[in-house]
Amino acid sequence: MQNMLTLISNVFRLGNASKNVGAQAVSEGTRMVVSARSFADFTPQASFPIKKCDLHRLEEGPSDEALLTREQGLQYYRTMQTVRRMELKADQLYKQKIIRGFCHLYDGQEACAMGIEAGINPTDHLITAYRAHGYTFTRGVAVREILAELTGRRGGVAKGKGGSMHMYAKNFYGGNGIVGAQVPLGAGVALACQYQGNNQVCVTLYGDGAANQGQIFESFNMAALWKLPCIFICENNKFGMGTSVERSSASTDYYKRGDYIPGLKVDGMDVLCVREAIRFAADYCRAGKGPIVMELETYRYHGHSMSDPGVSYRTREEIQEVRTKNDPISMLKERMLSNNMSSVEELKEIDLEIRKVIEDAAQYAISDPEPSLDELCNHIYARDPPMEVRGTNPWVKLKSVS
Secondary structure: OHHHHHHHHHHHHHHHHOHHHHHHHHHHHHHHHHHHHHHOOOOOEEEEEOOOOEEEOOOOOOOOEEEEEHHHHHHHHHHHHHHHHHHHHHHHHHHOOOOOOOOOOOOOOHHHHHHHHHHOOOOOEEEOOOOOHHHHHHOOOOHHHHHHHHOOOOOOOOOOOOOOOOOOEOOEOOOOOOOOOHHHHHHHHHHHHHHHOOOOOEEEEEEHHHOOOHHHHHHHHHHHHHOOOEEEEEEEOOEEOOEEHHHHOOOOOHHHOOOOOOEEEEEOOOHHHHHHHHHHHHHHHHOOOOOEEEEEEOOOOOOOOOOOOOOOOOOHHHHHHHHHHHOHHHHHHHHHHHOOOOOHHHHHHHHHHHHHHHHHHHHHHHHOOOOOHHHOOOOOOOOOOOEEEEOOOOOOEEEEOO
């Protein structure tokens, strides 16, 4: 206490010397005092009741209680808020015509990406469809590399040649543009895990719009026959492009679609629900019991892509109601504040830090040079020596470097 009083005294003494500098010091000093006082009083961990999962072919499912530490809560909040701000910045850059082409935003679904990452290991594998920015970030790619890829710059995660739908990282196999085609690829990755005996699993994601694709059921069949360690996840965000699930699917119980494969239906707007369900599913797969199908009930705030305003097949009031009552970030924030696991001031500081990271990344994505024509054919193959490739016309040849 004596140290705090001394700090305040010193701050006010500085204030007498210079009014402007002193005012800033008082602000900084007060924040330090508040932080020093409140950090000691924060609740280190708390247990929360969560929505029980619906089960298919399972006698028991994930716990309906979730333990959250303060450190985990802050990490989850920071990650989801970063994804949210990154997507809003991508929206802005697209409207400024700096980002062109396809761009499918993930805001509203942040609890899915964060919950999945919290429930598996970095050495586990993940593959998804083209709404991939959130997973690219949770799999370890920096915001600046994601935004630079969206703007087609050399510093992008795919060197500016992949764009919104084709981003990759270690143990992350993309963003895939063909509807449902990533699901058999995910089953193949799970087969590799089984073959190598490394106790790893593959999380294979697809949307409700892809849920009726034949190749998904072929993958289910093969995965069940071979007991592959694959978690098949349908991110049900209620609309496949502009078509509601009720109009597109005779059965909207996507977690039961595996038939002979066990399934879970999960609240995809609650990061703790998703985390607990993924932990359960990963343990199931690692135990050699075969695949599991999961449905994450979630919601996207933007339209299907940036060319879709998203309000011709649903109302603005509907979107606002979800934002108000069921937003994944607000839900986590309320839990932490109401249980004294954080303070409003601390979360505001995190928000300010994130805004700066996003702005710096956006500036990088705008100023970084585009890849040169010489790089057009590079990285066609992973390990082959340089080779001649026909270029932009029959008389021009470019050298491909792996």
